[in-house]
Amino acid sequence: xxxxxxxxxxxxxxxxxxxxxxxxxxxxxxxxxxxxxxxxxxxxxxxxxxxxxxxxxxxxxxxxxxxxxxxxxxxxxxxxxxxxxxxxxxxxxxxxxxxxxxxxxxxxxxxxxxxxxxxxxxxxxxxxxxxxxxxxxxxxxxxxxxxxxxxxxxxxxxxxxxxxxxxxxxxxxxxxxxxxxxxxxxxxxxxxxxxxxxxxxxxxxxxxxxxxxxxxxxxxxxxxxxxxxxxxxxxxxxxxxxxxxxxxxxxx
Amino acid sequence: xxxxxxxxxxxxxxxxxxxxxxxxxxxxxxxxxxxxxxxxxxxxxxxxxxxxxxxxxxxxxxxxxxxxxxxxxxxxxxxxxxxxxxxxxxxxxxxxxxxxxxxxxxxxxxxxxxxxxxxxxxxxxxxxxxxxxxxxxxxxxxxxxxxxxxxxxxxxxxxxxxxxxxxxxxxxxxxxxxxxxxxxxxxxxxxxxxxxxxxxxxxxxxxxxxxxxxxxxxxxxxxxxxxxxxxxxxxxxxxxxxxxxxx
Numbered sequence: 434x435x436x437x438x439x440x441x442x443x444x445x446x447x448x449x450x451x452x453x454x455x456x457x458x459x460x461x462x463x464x465x466x467x468x469x470x471x472x473x474x475x476x477x478x479x480x481x482x483x484x485x486x487x488x489x490x491x492x493x494x495x496x497x498x499x500x501x502x503x504x505x506x507x508x509x510x511x512x513x514x515x516x517x518x519x520x521x522x523x524x525x526x527x528x529x530x531x532x533x534x535x536x537x538x539x540x541x542x543x544x545x546x547x548x549x550x551x552x553x554x555x556x557x558x559x560x561x562x563x564x565x566x567x568x569x570x571x572x573x574x575x576x577x578x579x580x581x582x583x584x585x586x587x588x589x590x591x592x593x594x595x596x597x598x599x600x601x602x603x604x605x606x607x608x609x610x611x612x613x614x615x616x617x618x619x620x621x622x623x624x625x626x627x628x629x630x631x632x633x634x635x636x637x638x639x640x641x642x643x644x645x646x647x648x649x650x651x652x653x654x655x656x657x658x659x660x661x662x663x664x665x666x667x668x669x670x671x672x673x674x675x676x677x678x679x680x681x682x683x684x685x
Numbered sequence: 686x687x688x689x690x691x692x693x694x695x696x697x698x699x700x701x702x703x704x705x706x707x708x709x710x711x712x713x714x715x716x717x718x719x720x721x722x723x724x725x726x727x728x729x730x731x732x733x734x735x736x737x738x739x740x741x742x743x744x745x746x747x748x749x750x751x752x753x754x755x756x757x758x759x760x761x762x763x764x765x766x767x768x769x770x771x772x773x774x775x776x777x778x779x780x781x782x783x784x785x786x787x788x789x790x791x792x793x794x795x796x797x798x799x800x801x802x803x804x805x806x807x808x809x810x811x812x813x814x815x816x817x818x819x820x821x822x823x824x825x826x827x828x829x830x831x832x833x834x835x836x837x838x839x840x841x842x843x844x845x846x847x848x849x850x851x852x853x854x855x856x857x858x859x860x861x862x863x864x865x866x867x868x869x870x871x872x873x874x875x876x877x878x879x880x881x882x883x884x885x886x887x888x889x890x891x892x893x894x895x896x897x898x899x900x901x902x903x904x905x906x907x908x909x910x911x912x913x914x915x916x917x918x919x920x921x922x923x924x925x926x927x928x929x930x931x932x
Contacts, residue, residue, distance in 0.1 A: 493819055522821030532816035536835050536912070545830060546820035591816075598820060 444507030452501035525595030585616030698885035725794025732799035754796035806836030
């Protein structure tokens with residue numbers, strides 16, 4: 434995390450402070466505080482409606498926070514005058530339903546943002562895209578339309594698409610929830626490799642076993658707050674709060 | 686019965702008018718229709734994006750435009766543009782009636798296709814816009830590159846219907862009076878009918894319209910199917926594509 438020569442600790446990759454999100458009278462996030470260190474993998478668990486997906490969407494401003502502060506790599510992304518599009522390019526997002534662009538080939542799905550956001554020319558974009566696709570065993574599918582791929586393949590393409598932008602943080606929003614059980618492993622394998630490679634990751638997931646194995650830290654959200662958080666093993670094996678015990682008893 | 690055949694299917698009449706229909710008429714009909722279709726479709730996409738704006742002040746003028754030009758009879762719009770504008774001293778196309786016809790039909794077509802495009806764009810799942818935005822694309826880029834192309838694909842068959850209407854409405858240019866070389870299919874045929882009191886020339890013109898409109902429908906449906914299935918890149922069945930181990 435520290436660069437070795439500097440004595441000042443590097444800022445957290447993601448820092449959330451006092452985050453509120455309200456939809457009219459409905460308070461979805463009620464003062465969330467969360468730091469994610471560079472290279473750390475954090476799994477966010479909790480019942481549906483606990484605010485975990487909303488938290489993730491706030492982090493790349495797909496949902497504008499009502500109040501509070503979010504910093505990515507030390508720079509604030511909340512407040513007036515933030516270049517929203519630049520923020521989003523720094524935080525890659527993977528969705529439950531993949532959201533690949535169905536009218537483009539797999540290759541173009543990966544190159545389109547490189548070209549339109551990072552200004553790559555065609556050759557550079559395709560080279561960068563193929564590097565990512567090869568990394569996940571998808572190079573052979575480069576010229577196919579997403580509709581002809583299995584769910585697991587589509588989600589891996591979506592991950593490659595986000596990674597090609599070279600984000601500082603990867604956000605996974607229930608990346609395996611829409612997959613057939615036999616395809617879940619493929620995607621979890623990719624996420625495991627990614628975590629091991631030192632990528633900073635924040636994953637909303639229902640895969641408790643995966644969280645236990647891969648996450649450095651687990652965050653349990655309940656009613657819009659971080660109800661409990663700590664190292665994955667101890668938090669999942671020895672929950673401190675009744676709510677987390679209850680939750681784990683139901684999902685395990 | 687002989688009268689009937691003679692009135693509508695007189696071979697001499699048909700063969701006599703056919704050269705003019707095919708060389709002059711078809712060319713001018715297609716010229717008006719193609720330009721009106723292109724400008725109408727481009728205008729329709731732009732209007733559709735305005736109709737979908739979050740801002741009332743952007744939506745409202747677009748909505749007013751669509752309501753007016755969808756609500757007026759085409760013949761009224763063509764007369765207003767083709768006769769009215771020049772009379773008011775506005776002559777963007779000089780004394781070229783085809784130009785005014787293109788403008789009038791494109792104005793109408795844009796209004797209809799705006800609603801077609803709007804419904805197509807709205808049918809694109811919200812996740813598509815979210816994914817594009819999450820990759821850092823600005824709103825207009827995301828719409829242009831990701832959402833609108835899918836929306837247009839959603840409505841290709843409906844759009845073909847609008848194209849056919851544009852082709853047929855090109856006949857309304859006869860209102861503006863046409864000189865030699867400017868005449869389109871209907872004008873040539875009705876001149877002939879007025880001169881001979883025989884409708885065979887109109888039947889011949891009708892066949893020329895069908896020659897364009899029917900293949901157009903099939904061409905668009907073919908395009909629609911091809912876009913849905915995706916271009917055939919390889920003959921190999923994809924389900925069997927080798928799935929290498931991850932990483």
